[in-house]
Amino acid sequence: MSKSLEARGVGKVFDGRGEVVALQGVDMHVPGGGFAAIVGPSGCGKSTLLRIFADLLAPSSGTVEIGGLRPEAARRDKSIGFVFQAATLLPWRTIRRNVELPLDVARRSTREQGRADELLRLVGLDGFGDALPHQLSGGMQQRAAIARALILEPEILLLDEPFGALDEITRQRMNLELLRIWGETRTTAVLVTHSIAEAVLMADRVFVMTPRPGTVSTAVDVPLPRPRTLAMMRTAEFFETANRLRDALFGNDATPNSEAQPMEVAL
Numbered sequence: 001m002s003k004s005l006e007a008r009g010v011g012k013v014f015d016g017r018g019e020v021v022a023l024q025g026v027d028m029h030v031p032g033g034g035f036a037a038i039v040g041p042s043g044c045g046k047s048t049l050l051r052i053f054a055d056l057l058a059p060s061s062g063t064v065e066i067g068g069l070r071p072e073a074a075r076r077d078k079s080i081g082f083v084f085q086a087a088t089l090l091p092w093r094t095i096r097r098n099v100e101l102p103l104d105v106a107r108r109s110t111r112e113q114g115r116a117d118e119l120l121r122l123v124g125l126d127g128f129g130d131a132l133p134h135q136l137s138g139g140m141q142q143r144a145a146i147a148r149a150l151i152l153e154p155e156i157l158l159l160d161e162p163f164g165a166l167d168e169i170t171r172q173r174m175n176l177e178l179l180r181i182w183g184e185t186r187t188t189a190v191l192v193t194h195s196i197a198e199a200v201l202m203a204d205r206v207f208v209m210t211p212r213p214g215t216v217s218t219a220v221d222v223p224l225p226r227p228r229t230l231a232m233m234r235t236a237e238f239f240e241t242a243n244r245l246r247d248a249l250f251g252n253d254a255t256p257n258s259e260a261q262p263m264e265v266a267l
């Protein structure tokens with residue numbers, strides 16, 4: 001059973017050459033096995049929030065629970081998988097050895113290591129286990145990063161703009177692949193994205209964040225059935241949901257807030 005995610009009143013203040021209030025009073029609930037997306041203008045704290053969920057950062061206030069556990073305990077439990085915008089593969093290790101890296105770090109037995117090949121098949125990299133990262137395209141490297149995030153069978157998968165650096169066609173293909181993988185693993189997924197269209201295509205519920213200090217202003221449910229297809233992007237339900245998100249982000253005049261940085265609004 002995948003774990004639910006619950007954030008209550010989460011705040012984050014960075015102390016440096018002055019205080020930056022990055023997050024304030026963030027509330028969020030993602031049911032076990034659900035797929036949530038987070039959208040918001042650049043700098044509103046999306047990555048900060050995901051890092052707090054993953055126990056890579058401590059919140060300044062509020063609480064986070066993953067299946068009833070604090071992030072620190074969930075991370076110790078190997079319940080959390082994280083995919084960054086860049087694949088961050090080790091260039092000297094083969095793709096298989098990169099995918100196995102979390103097993104090495106966790107000192108898991110070699111018996112489990114056949115799992116890497118299973119996962120490479122799942123992410124469509126069958127036959128590339130012995131290749132080095134530089135021999136793979138950007139999309140293929142990101143597939144390997146997803147396999148690496150899944151190898152400890154996490155109950156929650158956190159994805160920070162995983163396909164942001166890919167071209168549009170590869171990105172759409174990767175979105176469908178990610179949905180297929182999610183459908184097979186049924187891990188809880190939280191995706192940070194700049195793209196309204198991507199959020200609607202992927203998620204059950206989209207959380208909209210305000211500019212700094214970031215907080216969740218609205219949650220929009222996506223009424224599309226599953227499995228999702230690219231053809232659904234041309235339906236009235238899709239347009240209507242995307243418009244609701246755009247209104248929540250920019251107001252009814254759809255004029256970006258002056259502090260807001262680029263946000264993909266095109267469908």
Ligand SMILES: Nc1ncnc2c1ncn2[C@@H]1O[C@H](COP(=O)(O)OP(=O)(O)OP(=O)(O)O)[C@@H](O)[C@H]1O
Pocket residue numbers: 014015016020022040041042043044045046047048049212
């Ligand atoms: N380590 C840090 N020290 C100081 N300020 C930070 C730190 N990390 C993030 N910030 C600030 O916190 C705010 C939120 O940053 P964050 O990267 O979470 O935003 P984001 O919504 O993910 O942005 P983007 O969409 O551009 O990736 C920004 O103003 C950023 O400058």
